[in-house]
Amino acid sequence: MRVLSSLVLVGVVATAYAEEPKIAYQKFELANGLRVYVVEDHKAPTVYNVDWFRVGSKDEVAHRTGFAHLFEHLMFKGSAHLPDGLMDRLLEGAGGWSNAFTDTDMTVYQNVASANFLEQVLWIDADRLAGLLDTFDQKKLDNQRDVVLNERRQSYENQPYGMAEILIMEALWPKDHGYHWSTIGYPADLRAASVKDVSDFFKKYYLPNNATMVLAGDVKLETAKPLVEKYYGWIPRGPEPMRPQYRTPAPIAKEIAIDTTDDVQVPRVYLTWRGPMHFTADQPSLDLAAAILGDGKSSRLYKRLVYDEKIAQSVSADFSAGELGGMFQVVATAKPGVDPKRLIAEISEEVARIAAAAPPAKELERAQNSHEASFLNGLEPTLRRAIQLAEYDVFAKDPDYLAKDLARYRAVTVDQVKTASAKYLKPTARVVLTIRPGKKVVK
Amino acid sequence: MRSLAILLLVSSGVATAAPYAKSGISDWTKAPAPTTEPTFKPPVAKRLRLKNGMAVLAIENHALPIVSMALVVPGAGAAADPAGKGGLAAFTADLLDEGAGGMSAIEIAEEVDRLGGGVAAGVDVDSASMSVSSLTKTLDPMIDLVTKIVTQPAFDAKEFARVKGDLSTALELRRDRPREVAQLMLSAALYGRDSAYGHPVAGVREQFKDIAVGDVQSFYKEHWNPAVMTLVVVGDFDPKTLRIKLDSGLGTWKPLGAKKPAKVVVKPEKLGKRLLLVDRKDAAQSDVRIGLVGLDRKDKRYFQFEVLSSVLGGGFTSRLVQRLREQMGITYGARSGMDYRLSPGPFVISTAIVTKDTGTGIGEIMKMIDDLTNVDVPAEELEKSKQNLIRALPAMFETNAATAGAFADLALFGLPDNWYASYAAGVRKVTAKDVKTAAKALIPSQHMVISIVGDMGKVRADLDKLNLGEAALHDLYGNPL
Numbered sequence: 001m002r003v004l005s006s007l008v009l010v011g012v013v014a015t016a017y018a019e020e021p022k023i024a025y026q027k028f029e030l031a032n033g034l035r036v037y038v039v040e041d042h043k044a045p046t047v048y049n050v051d052w053f054r055v056g057s058k059d060e061v062a063h064r065t066g067f068a069h070l071f072e073h074l075m076f077k078g079s080a081h082l083p084d085g086l087m088d089r090l091l092e093g094a095g096g097w098s099n100a101f102t103d104t105d106m107t108v109y110q111n112v113a114s115a116n117f118l119e120q121v122l123w124i125d126a127d128r129l130a131g132l133l134d135t136f137d138q139k140k141l142d143n144q145r146d147v148v149l150n151e152r153r154q155s156y157e158n159q160p161y162g163m164a165e166i167l168i169m170e171a172l173w174p175k176d177h178g179y180h181w182s183t184i185g186y187p188a189d190l191r192a193a194s195v196k197d198v199s200d201f202f203k204k205y206y207l208p209n210n211a212t213m214v215l216a217g218d219v220k221l222e223t224a225k226p227l228v229e230k231y232y233g234w235i236p237r238g239p240e241p242m243r244p245q246y247r248t249p250a251p252i253a254k255e256i257a258i259d260t261t262d263d264v265q266v267p268r269v270y271l272t273w274r275g276p277m278h279f280t281a282d283q284p285s286l287d288l289a290a291a292i293l294g295d296g297k298s299s300r301l302y303k304r305l306v307y308d309e310k311i312a313q314s315v316s317a318d319f320s321a322g323e324l325g326g327m328f329q330v331v332a333t334a335k336p337g338v339d340p341k342r343l344i345a346e347i348s349e350e351v352a353r354i355a356a357a358a359p360p361a362k363e364l365e366r367a368q369n370s371h372e373a374s375f376l377n378g379l380e381p382t383l384r385r386a387i388q389l390a391e392y393d394v395f396a397k398d399p400d401y402l403a404k405d406l407a408r409y410r411a412v413t414v415d416q417v418k419t420a421s422a423k424y425l426k427p428t429a430r431v432v433l434t435i436r437p438g439k440k441v442v443k
Numbered sequence: 444m445r446s447l448a449i450l451l452l453v454s455s456g457v458a459t460a461a462p463y464a465k466s467g468i469s470d471w472t473k474a475p476a477p478t479t480e481p482t483f484k485p486p487v488a489k490r491l492r493l494k495n496g497m498a499v500l501a502i503e504n505h506a507l508p509i510v511s512m513a514l515v516v517p518g519a520g521a522a523a524d525p526a527g528k529g530g531l532a533a534f535t536a537d538l539l540d541e542g543a544g545g546m547s548a549i550e551i552a553e554e555v556d557r558l559g560g561g562v563a564a565g566v567d568v569d570s571a572s573m574s575v576s577s578l579t580k581t582l583d584p585m586i587d588l589v590t591k592i593v594t595q596p597a598f599d600a601k602e603f604a605r606v607k608g609d610l611s612t613a614l615e616l617r618r619d620r621p622r623e624v625a626q627l628m629l630s631a632a633l634y635g636r637d638s639a640y641g642h643p644v645a646g647v648r649e650q651f652k653d654i655a656v657g658d659v660q661s662f663y664k665e666h667w668n669p670a671v672m673t674l675v676v677v678g679d680f681d682p683k684t685l686r687i688k689l690d691s692g693l694g695t696w697k698p699l700g701a702k703k704p705a706k707v708v709v710k711p712e713k714l715g716k717r718l719l720l721v722d723r724k725d726a727a728q729s730d731v732r733i734g735l736v737g738l739d740r741k742d743k744r745y746f747q748f749e750v751l752s753s754v755l756g757g758g759f760t761s762r763l764v765q766r767l768r769e770q771m772g773i774t775y776g777a778r779s780g781m782d783y784r785l786s787p788g789p790f791v792i793s794t795a796i797v798t799k800d801t802g803t804g805i806g807e808i809m810k811m812i813d814d815l816t817n818v819d820v821p822a823e824e825l826e827k828s829k830q831n832l833i834r835a836l837p838a839m840f841e842t843n844a845a846t847a848g849a850f851a852d853l854a855l856f857g858l859p860d861n862w863y864a865s866y867a868a869g870v871r872k873v874t875a876k877d878v879k880t881a882a883k884a885l886i887p888s889q890h891m892v893i894s895i896v897g898d899m900g901k902v903r904a905d906l907d908k909l910n911l912g913e914a915a916l917h918d919l920y921g922n923p924l
Contacts, residue, residue, distance in 0.1 A: 043506060044483065044837035044838075044840070044841070045481030045482075045483050045837060046837050046838070080460065080461060080463065080471070081471045081472050084769075085760070085765065085769065088759045088760045089760050089827055090474060092758050092759065092760045092827060092831045093826070093827040093830045093831060093834075094477070094830070094834060095830065095831055095833065095834020095835040095836075095837075095838075096834070096835070097758065097759065098759070113834075114477070114480075114481065114834040115481055116477040116478040116479060116480055116481055117477045118478075119475035119476075119477075119478075120474050120475050120476075120477060123471075123474060123475050124474075127471065130461040130463065130466075131460065131461040131463065133461075134460045134461060142772070143769065143770070143772045144772075145772075146772030146773070146797075147768055147769075147772055147774075147775060149797075150728070150768075150772070150773065150774050150775040150795075150797055151775040153727040153728045153775075153795070153797060154728060154775045154776075154795050155775075157727040157728075158621070158726060158727045158728045158730075158795070160616075160619040160620065218481070230466075230467075230468065231466075231468075234462075234465045234466040234467065235461075236462070263619070263723075263725070264616075264619045265615065265616055265618065265619060266612075266616065296552060296556065297548065297549065297552035298549065298552040298553040298555075298556050303549060306609070307548070307549065307605070310605065310608060313609065313612050313613070313616070335608075335612060336612060336615065365557070366553060366556040366557045367556070369556060369557055369558070369559040370556040370557075370559060372559060373559030373560065373561075373576075373578055374561070376507070376509070377509060377561075377576055380507060380509070380841075380842045380843065381841050381842055382841070439725075440725055442727070
C-alpha cells in the first residue's frame with residue numbers, strides 16, 4: 001500500500017486522502033493454475049509467504065465436522081523430503097515462523113523468514129503441497145487429533161461461555177447448510193477422521209489451481225518468479241473441486257430461543273441474525289449499523305446498558321460475512337443480579353430503533369471514520385496486507401479492490417443503515433441464546 | 444496410549460508418491476542454501492527533552508500517513524499500590540479518559556472515533572502507559588485530546604463510582620478465568636500476597652471496595668510525574684511541528700506534589716518446591732503456571748537467559764511444545780519466559796494440559812528443566828535458537844506501535860536508545876556452557892513453585908506421586924483455604 005503522506009487536515013477523516021491507498025503488486029500465473037502475487041516492501045529484510053486455499057469447514061462432509069481445520073494441522077507434520085519438525089526448525093532458524101488459520105470458507109497458511117531464505121521457504125512449502133501424503137501416517141493423524149481436541153478444550157470447553165458459537169451456528173443455519181457447525185467441529189467427528197479422509201481431502205482441495213499465493217516483503221518479482229516456477233510449476237493441476245452445494249435457507253420465521261448454563265457467575269445473552277454474504281451491497285451498511293449499536297464507548301448500547309443504566313458489564317455488536325451468508329450479533333454480559341430478559345428487551349429496543357429511523361449524520365460519520373482508520377491501521381503489517389490481497393483475489397475476484405472497499409463504506413448513507421437494519425434485523429428472524437450460571441454443558 | 448484400532452492401521456500405506464521426477468530438480472532432499480545475510484539496522488530515535496523534564500523519543504517513518512505514540516510513566520504501576528488498596532494504579536489509569544478538560548467520558552470517546560484515532564491506558568507492575576494511534580492528518584487534535592486526558596483528568600465522583608462498579612464486577616468474575624487465577628497464585632507465592640510484585644495488577648478483589656476517589660486523586664498527583672515520563676512518537680509526522688506542539692502543550696505541564704518512583708526491593712529467596720492448587724470440578728484441562736523469581740531487566744545474564752528460554756519454551760520448535768504437544772499430544776500450547784522488571788521479575792512456564800495427563804505433563808516439564816541444567820544444548824539446537832532471536836529482530840519494529848513499545852521499554856528500564864543495535868552481538872556470544880550455567884543458577888527445578896487450577900478429584904493422585912513439595916489448597920479466586 002502506498003499512500004502520499006499529504007497533510008490535508010479536514011474535519012472529515014474519510015475522503016481526505018490525496019492519493020487512494022492501494023496494495024501495489026505484480027502478478028503471474030503458473031500453467032497449473034497457481035496464481036501468484038508479489039508485493040514488494042523493502043522496509044525490513046523479511047519475506048512473507050501466504051497460501052490461501054479455497055477450502056474451509058463449509059466444505060466438510062457429514063460426520064467429518066472439524067476436518068478442514070484438523071487437516072490444516074497435518075500440513076505441519078512433514079512431507080516427502082522433510083521429516084516431521086524440520087520445516088519449523090528451518091523457519092525458526094531463519095528468524096521466522098509458520099502458522100495457519102481455518103475458517104468456514106478458507107484455510108490460510110503463512111510462512112515467514114529472513115528474506116535471504118526465500119528459496120528455502122518455497123522448497124518447504126512446495127514439498128508439502130506436492131508430497132504431503134508420501135510420508136503421512138496414522139501416528140501423525142493421532143497426534144494432531146489430540147492436539148486439536150486440546151485446542152477445543154482450551155478455546156471452547158474450558159472457556160467461560162465457550163459453547164456459545166457452537167450453539168448459535170447450529171440454531172442459525174439449518175442442518176443441511178455449511179455454516180451449521182463450527183469450524184472446530186465435534187469431538188466424535190474428529191475422532192472418526194481416518195488416514196483415507198486425509199488423503200481424499202488433500203487430493204481434492206490442495207491443488208495449485210485451488211490456491212492463491214502472495215509473496216510479500218523484501219522480495220522482487222525477478223527473483224521470486226523463477227523460483228516459484230521451479231518448485232511449484234511441475235505440480236499437476238487437479239480437477240476443479242466439486243464442493244458441497246447449499247441452497248439459500250428458508251428465512252427464520254419465528255424467534256429461536258436457546259437457554260443453557262455454564263460455570264460462570266453472571267448471565268450473558270447473544271442475539272444473532274442472518275445477514276447478507278460478503279462483498280454484497282448491504283454488507284457495509286450492516287457493518288456500520290453494528291458499529292453505531294455496539295462498537296466501543298461511543299456506541300448506543302454501551303451508553304444505555306453500561307454507562308447510563310449500569311445493567312450490563314459489557315456489550316458489543318458485530319457483523320461478519322462469508323461466502324454463504326452473514327451473521328449480525330449483539331452480545332451483552334449482565335451485571336450481577338440483572339435479569340437477562342431485561343438485557344434482551346433493551347437490546348431489542350435499540351435494534352428496532354436503528355431499523356426504524358436513520359441515524360444522525362454525525363453518528364454515521366464517526367462510525368465511518370473509526371472503521372476506515374482501524375481498517376488502514378490493520379494493514380500496516382506486511383503480512384496483513386498479503387492476506388488482504390489474497391482475500392480480494394479469491395472473494396472479490398479483484399486484486400485492486402482496496403480502493404473500492406474504502407469507497408463502499410464511505411458511500412453508505414444514513415438511510416441505507418436504516419433500510420439494511422430493517423431488512424435483516426427482524427425480531428422474529430433471530431436466535432437468542434441465554435447462558436446462565438450453573439453447570440457447564442459441553443457439546 | 445493409542446487405541447487398538449489405531450495400532451492396526453499404522454502399517455497401511457497412504458498413497459502413491461508424488462511425481463517428483465517430473466520436477467527436474469535432481470536433489471529434493473537438500474534444503475536450498477540462503478543467499479547473503481541481509482543487514483538490518485534498528486530504527487534510530489531522536490531524543491528531545493521538554494521544559495518540564497519529559498523525555499521525547501521521535502522516530503520518523505513516512506511509509507503510511509499514520510502515527511503511534513507511547514507514553515510511559517515509570518512508578519505509576521501496580522508496585523506503587525498502597526497497602527490494602529491493590530488495584531489503585533490500574534483504576535487511576537483507567538479513569539483518565541472518563542472525563543477530562545471539560546469533556547465528559549462519552550464526549551472523549553466520540554472525539555477519538557471522529558478523529559479516527561485510538562487511546563488506551565495500560566498498567567503494568569513498574570509503570571503505567573498510554574498508547575495512542577492517530578492519522579497524520581488528525582495528529583494535532585489527537586495530541587490536544589491526549590494532553591487533556593493526561594494532564595486534566597476530572598476524576599468526577601459519579602464517573603468514579605460507575606467505573607468502580609465495572610472494575611469490581613470484573614474482579615468478582617475472576618473466578619471464571621482459571622488462567623488468571625493460576626497466575627495470581629504463583630505471583631502471590633513468589634513475592635508475598637500483598638507485596639509490590641505479588642498482588643494482581645488489575646486489583647485485589649477483597650480490597651477494591653476500600654478505594655475512594657481521594658485515593659485516585661492522590662495516586663495521580665504523586666505518580667503521574669512528567670519529569671520521569673517518556674513519550675515515544677513513531678510514524679509520519681514533521682519533527683519541527685511536533686516539537687512546537689509538545690512544547691506548548693504537554694511541556695508546560697508542571698504539577699506539584701509528584702514523587703520520584705520508589706525502587707521495589709525483592710529478596711529472591713529459594714522457596715523450595717511448592718504446589719498451589721485450586722479445585723475446579725469438571726475442568727477439561729488443568730491450567731498450569733510453574734515459576735520462580737528470576738532476573739531484573741539489566742542483569743548481565745540477560746542474553747544467556749533469553750537463549751535458554753528460547754530453547755525451553757520460546758517458539759514452536761521449543762522443547763516444551765515439541766514434547767508436550769507434538770510428541771505427547773496433551774496440550775495445545777506451552778511456553779516459557781521471563782517477565783522482566785526493574786527488580787527481579789518472575790520466570791514462568793505456562794500451559795494447559797488435558798485433565799487426565801496433568802501429572803504426566805508436569806513430570807515431563809520438570810524433567811526438561813533438569814535436562815537443561817545437566818546437559819549441554821546440542822550445537823544445532825543452540826544455533827537455531829540464537830539465529831531465531833537474531834533474525835527475528837526486525838519483527839520488533841514491524842509496526843509503528845511495536846516500535847513505540849520497544850523504545851518505551853528501553854526508557855522504562857534505563858537502557859540506552861541504541862540498545863537494539865548491539866542485540867545480535869549479545870545473542871551471538873552465548874555458548875552452550877553459558878546456557879547450562881544460567882539454567883543451574885536461574886531455573887533449578889527443586890525451587891519451582893507449581894500452580895494448578897483443575898479438577899483435583901482427577902489429577903491429585905498423579906500429582907502426589909511426583910514429589911512436588913507441600914500442597915496448599917486455594918479457593919476459586921486463588922485465596923488460600
